Amino acid sequence: MSATANERTPAASGSPHARRVLRILLPVMVAAIGTAAWEFVVRAFDIQPYVLPGPVAVIRTLAGDWGVLSHSLLVTLVTTLEGFVAASLGGILLALLFNVSRVLEYSLFPYAVILQVTPVIAIAPLLLIYLPQQTAVVVCAWIVGFFPVLANTTLGLNSVDRNLAGLFQLYGATKLQTLRFLKLPSALPYILGGLRIAGGLSLIGAVVAEIAAGTAGAGSGLAYRIVESGYRLNIPRMFAALLLLSLAGIVIYALLALISHLALRRWHESALGKDN
Amino acid sequence: MSDIDIAIAGNAVSLAGVTKLYDNGVMAVGPFDLSVRRGEFVSLLGPSGCGKSTALRLIAGLALPSSGRVEVAHRRGEARPGHRIGFVFQEPTLMPWTSVGENVRLPLKLAHAPAAETDARVAEALARVGLSEFADSYPRELSGGMKMRVSLARALVTDPDILLMDEPFAALDEITRFRLNNDLLALWRKLKKTVIFVTHSVFESVYLSQRVVVMTARPGRLSAEIAIETSEPRGEEFRTSAEYADYCRKVSAALAPSYAGQSAL
Numbered sequence: 152m153s154a155t156a157n158e159r160t161p162a163a164s165g166s167p168h169a170r171r172v173l174r175i176l177l178p179v180m181v182a183a184i185g186t187a188a189w190e191f192v193v194r195a196f197d198i199q200p201y202v203l204p205g206p207v208a209v210i211r212t213l214a215g216d217w218g219v220l221s222h223s224l225l226v227t228l229v230t231t232l233e234g235f236v237a238a239s240l241g242g243i244l245l246a247l248l249f250n251v252s253r254v255l256e257y258s259l260f261p262y263a264v265i266l267q268v269t270p271v272i273a274i275a276p277l278l279l280i281y282l283p284q285q286t287a288v289v290v291c292a293w294i295v296g297f298f299p300v301l302a303n304t305t306l307g308l309n310s311v312d313r314n315l316a317g318l319f320q321l322y323g324a325t326k327l328q329t330l331r332f333l334k335l336p337s338a339l340p341y342i343l344g345g346l347r348i349a350g351g352l353s354l355i356g357a358v359v360a361e362i363a364a365g366t367a368g369a370g371s372g373l374a375y376r377i378v379e380s381g382y383r384l385n386i387p388r389m390f391a392a393l394l395l396l397s398l399a400g401i402v403i404y405a406l407l408a409l410i411s412h413l414a415l416r417r418w419h420e421s422a423l424g425k426d427n
Numbered sequence: 428m429s430d431i432d433i434a435i436a437g438n439a440v441s442l443a444g445v446t447k448l449y450d451n452g453v454m455a456v457g458p459f460d461l462s463v464r465r466g467e468f469v470s471l472l473g474p475s476g477c478g479k480s481t482a483l484r485l486i487a488g489l490a491l492p493s494s495g496r497v498e499v500a501h502r503r504g505e506a507r508p509g510h511r512i513g514f515v516f517q518e519p520t521l522m523p524w525t526s527v528g529e530n531v532r533l534p535l536k537l538a539h540a541p542a543a544e545t546d547a548r549v550a551e552a553l554a555r556v557g558l559s560e561f562a563d564s565y566p567r568e569l570s571g572g573m574k575m576r577v578s579l580a581r582a583l584v585t586d587p588d589i590l591l592m593d594e595p596f597a598a599l600d601e602i603t604r605f606r607l608n609n610d611l612l613a614l615w616r617k618l619k620k621t622v623i624f625v626t627h628s629v630f631e632s633v634y635l636s637q638r639v640v641v642m643t644a645r646p647g648r649l650s651a652e653i654a655i656e657t658s659e660p661r662g663e664e665f666r667t668s669a670e671y672a673d674y675c676r677k678v679s680a681a682l683a684p685s686y687a688g689q690s691a692l
Contacts, residue, residue, distance in 0.1 A: 314520040317489050321514055322537045322585075332533070336524045418523045418565055 204387040209394065212387040220376065220388075224395050227357055227372040230285075231403070234292020235353040239346055241293065242300025250308045250334070251326075267298035271356055275363035284364050288372075291360035296349035303345030307338025340419050343411040350403045358396065373399075438500065439465040439589055439621035440486055445495035446646070447481050454646040455481045458495060461640060461649065465500065465588070468615055468622045470632035470639045472678065474685050478647030479625045480517075483591050486623065487514050500588065513582030513620075515592040519574035521566040521581075528553070528562035531581045538585070552580040555614060572603035579611070589621045596631070608634055609662065616660060629682060633674045634666060641681045651681035 186206045192198070193205035200208050213220065245263070249256035271291055278287040311334055319329050361374035373392045380388040415422035446457030456478035463469050471479040484490040485497050499511065521530045531552050535545040553559050556576040566574055575595055582590060596604040612635060615622055626632050632639045633655055641651040655674055657665065665671050 312520065314516045314518060315522065317484075317487075318514065318516075318520060318533075319537070320489060321487055321512065322534045324537045328537055332536070333522075336522065339524070418525075418567060423567075 201384045201386050204390055208387050209390040213391040213394065216388055216391065220373070220391060220395060223371055223373045223376045223392065224399065227354075227361065227374065227396070228399060230288050230357040230361075230372060231292055231354045231399075233289045234356055235296055235350055237289065237293040238296030238349050238353060239300055242297045242345065242349070243304050243342060246301050246304035246308060247330070249305060263298060263301055266294055271295050272359050272363065275360045278360070279364050288357055288360040288364065291363075292353040292356035295356035295359075296353040299348040299352065300342070300345040303341045303348075304338055307341030308334050310341065311337045340411075340415055340421060343407075343414060347404065347407045347411060350407045351400055354396070354400050354403060437465055438462045438498075439467070440500070440623065441496075441498045442482070442486070443496045443498075445482075445485060445492045445497055447478065447485060447490065448493040456485070456492075456647045459642075459648055463621055463623060465621055466619050467638065468624065468636045470624045470626055470636040471642060472626060472629065472632045472639050472682060473642030473647060473650075474644050474682075475627060477642045477645050477685065479642055480593050482642075482647060483514075483593050483623065483625050486589075487512055487591055489514075511588045513585065513587035513590045515575075515578050515582050515590070515595045517594045517597060519566070519571075519578045521574060521577055523566050525565075526562065527558065527564050527566065527569070527577050530566065530577055531562075531584050533581060534585045548584055548586075552584040553577075555583060556580045556610070570603075571599055572607060575599065575607060576610075579614075583614075583618070587620065589623070592622065592624045594625050594627065597626070597628075604631070605663075605666070611635065612661060629675055629678050633671060633678055634661065639678050639681075641678065641685065643685050650685055653678055653681060 190205045190207060193203060193208075198205075204212070245259070249260065271294055274294065275287070275291050278290055281287075282290060315333060315337075316329075319333050324332070357372065358374040361372040362378055365375050365378035373396050376392045377389050377396075380386070380392065412422050441462040443460055444458045446459070447455045449455055459478075459482060461469075461482070471482060473479050481490065485492050486499060488497075488499075521527075522533070528549055532545055532549045535548060540548075549562070550559065553562055556579050558573060558576055558580065561569065561573065561577075566577065569577065578595070596607050599607065608631065611622075614620075622636075624632070624635055637655060639653045639655060640649060641653070642648065643650045653674070657670060
């Protein structure tokens with residue numbers, strides 16, 4: 152018995168750490184092998200950069216065109232941020248209104264769903280007719296980001312512990328007190344989950360609108376650069392802009408995940424270690 | 428004590444012909460009559476689903492009776508019901524997102540009590556249940572028994588006249604339950620609160636209360652009342668006494684008809 156226990160202890164304490172290293176190491180290795188293979192194929196078959204640029208060429212373009220690309224990155228990020236903030240505030244406020252008024256919820260919720268299920272790429276050209284381009288792009292980012300915040304916040308506000316609600320009732324809590332001390336804190340994990348989805352979607356909304364607006368030619372975001380570079384057969388720059396978009400998406404997601412973790416780490420199951 | 432309204436003749440709680448019919452047509456309670464004297468420790472004992480929790484919620488004002496009258500003695504000049512009633516739920520029912528101290532402070536915060544006063548009262552309530560050192564801990568860091576103590580401290584922090592307890596110790600292991608039973612009795616002797624304690628344990632009801640009210644199966648009605656008259660204070664030696672065993676036998680016999688017609692599972 153004791154021999155088995157002795158053998159198990161070091162293995163059990165060592166394995167989570169090893170697993171964490173593997174979880175980082177394995178995807179990095181996949182990326183390294185994939186990139187190397189890509190570069191090898193491009194060189195071995197002497198593929199021209201306007202057909203398929205190798206990773207080295209993409210990185211070189213990224214560095215060489217940094218002036219243009221960084222400006223475009225900034226434009227897209229600002230659009231995404233504006234759309235994200237509007238989606239977050241709009242989604243949370245509307246969910247709060249729905250929570251207060253059944254009539255309002257029944258009247259408006261179907262339209263929130265319709266806005267969500269209609270593909271934004273189909274709405275964008277219309278918005279571009281009626282709104283100034285920059286506004287239209289932000290509105291697109293808002294439309295796609297807003298629903299997950301609304302839906303998640305609504306779910307969170309409705310998931311309040313029944314006994315805790317009874318306790319608040321017993322102590323004569325006002326509606327505002329119940330909202331502040333009970334409903335919002337219990338909804339917080341759900342809201343943060345919604346924000347995490349909305350962050351990525353806002354970027355997608357911004358990109359979609361930029362592409363739709365691209366042919367109108369007034370934009371300067373990353374998606375516009377991709378469209379423009381495509382017309383000019385500047386394929387390396389297309390890849391460089393795409394790389395930047397992916398990186399931006401990853402950073403947005405990681406930031407929101409970090410915020411969520413920091414806000415919940417002391418109490419919520421999702422942020423606690425598995426062995427707790 | 429002098430400022431307590433004497434309108435209902437020394438009773439802290441009185442229920443007369445109370446029924447509760449749920450929306451789905453289930454008759455949960457009644458008609459049910461009950462009077463509890465001020466300072467008395469009464470247990471409501473009955474099979475699961477007999478409406479004893481519903482009776483407690485009716486007394487707390489968390490549910491309204493379909494018919495009949497619920498009267499709870501109140502101090503003059505206090506409009507809000509929370510001040511005179513403390514409620515301990517079946518689960519600890521703590522807010523997981525905030526510390527033990529903040530959980531206990533909640534009733535005072537909701538009543539807009541001045542901060543200087545609340546600090547002292549929170550500390551006092553936590554000291555009463557022996558958790559002074561855990562004010563800054565989070566609920567998830569505590570054991571089941573400790574969480575229940577926090578719940579009890581929160582119920583005591585407003586210095587209520589009546590303590591309503593809904594099977595508070597049912598989910599705890601036996602040793603923890605016995606300890607909390609003793610602590611609750613000590614608190615009751617010291618603070619002289621009226622306690623209405625819902626349980627489905629014959630042994631717990633006899634050990635704790637001055638009077639055991641046995642309820643029928645749903646819809647819950649009063650089936651029998653048994654006064655537990657022993658020398659005070661009760662302690663662990665009472666748990667093993669012949670007297671205790673006698674009372675348990677008596678209460679079990681009174682409870683048996685409530686289970687008649689149900690298959691023994």
